[in-house]
Amino acid sequence: MANVSNIGLAAEAKALATPIIRKLMSYGSKMLADLKNEFIIEDQEISFLCPENIQKWSIYCAIKKGALFAGYKRFSVPAQTVSIRSILPLHDLTNQAIERGNNNEIKILFKPLKEDQHYVIDFEFEIPEQRFLDALVYRNKLRETPYEDRTEFWMCAQLKFVELLKQSYSAFRLEDIDFNVNVAVHQEIKAKIPSEFQRDVELIVKWMKALNPEEKQRLSRQHLLHRRGHPSLKNKDTLELLDRLQDIFTPKIFRGFIDVKKDFHYHDCLRGLDFYALPFPTWPKFMQVVSRTSLTCDRPAAEGTLIFNTSNFKKEVEKAF
Amino acid sequence: MNLVKSSFIPDSSLQGGELPVYAIWNTEKKVNVIVYFSSECLVLKELYNVKKEGLANIKGGVCLSAFEADGYVGMVFKAKINKEHTVETSVRLIIKSSDDLLSDEIKQTILLFRPQIILLDKPLKISTALHKDGYISIDNRIHIRNEGIGTAIVKMELSPKSEITLIEQEDIEKFVEKFRTILFKKFNEIKETYPVYSQLIDNFIRIIKSPVPFNKENLILVERTFNDLVKAIEENEQFGLDLASAIIASYFSSVNLITEIHTFLEYLKSIAKRKVLLYNALSVLNIKPGLNKLEAKLTITDLESSEYEPIEISTQIFSNMNETVRIPTYSIFNWMDIKEDIIHGKCK
Numbered sequence: 001m002a003n004v005s006n007i008g009l010a011a012e013a014k015a016l017a018t019p020i021i022r023k024l025m026s027y028g029s030k031m032l033a034d035l036k037n038e039f040i041i042e043d044q045e046i047s048f049l050c051p052e053n054i055q056k057w058s059i060y061c062a063i064k065k066g067a068l069f070a071g072y073k074r075f076s077v078p079a080q081t082v083s084i085r086s087i088l089p090l091h092d093l094t095n096q097a098i099e100r101g102n103n104n105e106i107k108i109l110f111k112p113l114k115e116d117q118h119y120v121i122d123f124e125f126e127i128p129e130q131r132f133l134d135a136l137v138y139r140n141k142l143r144e145t146p147y148e149d150r151t152e153f154w155m156c157a158q159l160k161f162v163e164l165l166k167q168s169y170s171a172f173r174l175e176d177i178d179f180n181v182n183v184a185v186h187q188e189i190k191a192k193i194p195s196e197f198q199r200d201v202e203l204i205v206k207w208m209k210a211l212n213p214e215e216k217q218r219l220s221r222q223h224l225l226h227r228r229g230h231p232s233l234k235n236k237d238t239l240e241l242l243d244r245l246q247d248i249f250t251p252k253i254f255r256g257f258i259d260v261k262k263d264f265h266y267h268d269c270l271r272g273l274d275f276y277a278l279p280f281p282t283w284p285k286f287m288q289v290v291s292r293t294s295l296t297c298d299r300p301a302a303e304g305t306l307i308f309n310t311s312n313f314k315k316e317v318e319k320a321f
Numbered sequence: 322m323n324l325v326k327s328s329f330i331p332d333s334s335l336q337g338g339e340l341p342v343y344a345i346w347n348t349e350k351k352v353n354v355i356v357y358f359s360s361e362c363l364v365l366k367e368l369y370n371v372k373k374e375g376l377a378n379i380k381g382g383v384c385l386s387a388f389e390a391d392g393y394v395g396m397v398f399k400a401k402i403n404k405e406h407t408v409e410t411s412v413r414l415i416i417k418s419s420d421d422l423l424s425d426e427i428k429q430t431i432l433l434f435r436p437q438i439i440l441l442d443k444p445l446k447i448s449t450a451l452h453k454d455g456y457i458s459i460d461n462r463i464h465i466r467n468e469g470i471g472t473a474i475v476k477m478e479l480s481p482k483s484e485i486t487l488i489e490q491e492d493i494e495k496f497v498e499k500f501r502t503i504l505f506k507k508f509n510e511i512k513e514t515y516p517v518y519s520q521l522i523d524n525f526i527r528i529i530k531s532p533v534p535f536n537k538e539n540l541i542l543v544e545r546t547f548n549d550l551v552k553a554i555e556e557n558e559q560f561g562l563d564l565a566s567a568i569i570a571s572y573f574s575s576v577n578l579i580t581e582i583h584t585f586l587e588y589l590k591s592i593a594k595r596k597v598l599l600y601n602a603l604s605v606l607n608i609k610p611g612l613n614k615l616e617a618k619l620t621i622t623d624l625e626s627s628e629y630e631p632i633e634i635s636t637q638i639f640s641n642m643n644e645t646v647r648i649p650t651y652s653i654f655n656w657m658d659i660k661e662d663i664i665h666g667k668c669k
Contacts, residue, residue: 004376004383008367051555130552138369138397140341143624144596146333146407146434146470154331156341158395160369166390180551182624184472190592201586242585283588285598288551300370300393301343303329 010160017135018164020127024055025168027077027125034075035059035121038067042118047173049124050133054080057123060087063115073108079123082106087118136160137174137295141181141306151308155179155264157293158301166297174295179264182272182286183308189245192317196230197241204238232321244320246283248313254287257313264291264304323425324352326392330412330429335471337435337627339366340398342412344427348392350418357382362401362410362433369395382413402627406437406469436473436596438621439466440632447615447638447653449608449646459652463634466657467595471623476600477634477650480616485638486607487650507567515560521549541626590649594656605647608640 032041039061047056083094099107113119129135141155157177159165165172203226207219227233247253251269260266272286293302328344340363346352358365358381365383368376371394375387385394398412410431417424441464448460467473479487508526512519524546554561591599606615615636621629638653640646 004378007365007376007383009371009373009376010367010369051552053556130549138341138367138395140339140397142331142333143335143338144472146432154329154333156329156331156343158341158343158369159393160367160395161389162370162393163389178552178555180548186588186592186598187596190589193589198586198589201589205586283585285588285592290551299327299345301327301329301345301395303327303343 013135013160014164016129017132017161020129020132020135021164021168024125024127027079027123028057031057031075031077031079031123032059034077035061035073038064038070038073040064045171045173046169047175048127048133048136049175050177053127053130053132055125055127057125059121059123060118061121062118063110063113065115068110068113068115071110073110075106076104077106077123078104078125079106080126081122081124083122084108085120085122086113087120093119133174133177136165137177139177139179141179143182144184151183151310153181153183153306153308155181155291155293155304155306156301157295159295162297162300169297172297176267176292176294178267179291179293179304181289181291181306183258183289183306184286185249185313186285188310188314189317192314192321194232194321196226196233197238197321199226200230200233200238236321241320245317248316248320249284249287253316257309257316258289259307259309260289260291261305261307263299263302264293264306266290267292323347324350324416324418324423325425325427328414328427330414330427331431332429333432333434334400335435335623335625335627336400336402336408336433337623338400338625340400340412340431342396342398342414343369343394344414344416345393346416346425350420350423351391353417353419354385354394355379355382355415355417356385356396357413357415358398359410362403362408363398363412364401365396366399367395367397369393369397400433402435403433406471407432407434409433434470435627436467436471436621436623436629437469438473438475438597438619438629438632439468440464440634441466441657443634444636446612447636448641449638449648450641451646457646457648459648462653462655463636464655464657465597465619465632467597470596472596472598473629474598474600474622474624476620477604477617478620480618482614483616484609484614487601487604488607488647504567511560511563511567514563515557518553518557518560521546521553525550544626590651594658597656599651601650604650606638606650606653607645607647608638608642609645610640610643613638613640 041059041061043060045058049056082098084097085092093112096112097109138158138160142153145151203219203223207223210216210219249271254269258266268290270288271284272288289306291304291306293304295302324346326345330342331340334340370389371385372387372389375385377384410433411428413428415426444461450458452458505526508522512522528543528546615638617634619632
């Protein structure tokens, strides 16, 4: 029977995130209170830009009648960036309408604005804690696949708490939550590299390391005999073959073997840092595939599947030889 | 009307790993969520969006009846390391409206797997012999097999009682040394330009400065540092570019032809059969003429960083050569496939 007293209820995560959310809310409340004197606030949207660790507050507004006579609106909030654009026509007015001063001072100049126009003002606040996203979202993925006939990795993101976010923001969005899946390629590479090529490389390494002239001659003969005995190696340059093989690990080519489905989308791939061997990237045993998803108050959890097309990958390795 | 809008229960996981489960339902009705699972295989570790007073034990699981916000529950299970390397279990969710009029059931069978390294034989003596054509043969190798379906990362560590020593391949060692020296110099320059990432760079330097002891704590530190690096690079593109050029410049200042071909050979040799990665495949064993006592252990971890019982190896290596020879670590092992049998100390 499960012991309910041992089940966690995200208390630690809440303790870390609550003061940050309150702080970000206080910036937002101050900003809204300041703007309300001159602007009619029609709607607002809050998104957390996850890779950048930024909270973006977008305000949909119009200017109150007669407010333009004041010439500008000056207030202070610790926003990293502020931008303004008109809607219909969509026009970025940031350069003409926003001035930044000392001590987080923001000045919205009214000259480029019109009374009958609607605007979006975006404020971006840096989130003062790198672990904020981890406190908000539980992320996990399958580390390796157990099946021989398919290579599919599940990915799952779920909000650790919703109520606090709903209370603070009526609507919010956590955008581009990163997932790094290490896709193992070593067994496929190993299976498709011909044994005669492996022996060829072994002999070259031995020859290069040999210092004794007799040993060098013996290995030269052995290498020539090996090459003659294997017509598939005829006229093939070992380094050229290795280069061709390296190309498969470039994001442009490797991306072709990856498919990301359901609530996630593909973002990027890079050679996995192989910390099981040398402390620098050489020949990857894993490729790191970055997929992304977003969560909202209506979709507090998301699932995705990353599919590695091993048969096409193996064919590509075979083609290199 | 369907109560459940979406749900997720994974179909597989490494033993020792965590499994997320969630359900999102229509908020028009108040619901109870009943979760059934086998406590022999799984531990319910965390619940998200559940009120403390809404959590109760029932036979075979838990009943959740009060939620902080309506319409969602998230869960995290931890898979126990089982004595069987592959087991099946299941999680069943029943989402039932409080008025008992509507009910949805979601059930998923879950495959829990791990590696299982088995020592198939312990030869009393491994023989190495030099042949006329200069070829060094090795007879009576140690036969080992991964009987599980999870990847095993295996590292050989020698005991101080061993008469044999383990050393890195010289050219790789020289390359690594040169690579590190240049890289650390460049990293210190980067630290001055990006003081905000100096702790992260220090962690990275610590990892690559000396070999990391092969235990769960360090593997987690390594993984966390690499993940933080990826995050930092995404956050600050210029930092990423500077870091990449430091690594590339150090690599190309140190690499030579032999390293390039050699690292490829190391790559191939470090991949054994049936999802086994050898940590130090091309490190070499120093064998003196005659009998040499080999006392070693194979430490085993998996991709979830779970540690398994090490395998003790105690044998002797005989060399018929007149001088000390070096043989790569991988060459004293025969990594067997699941259907292979041993015949007279050799693979069929």
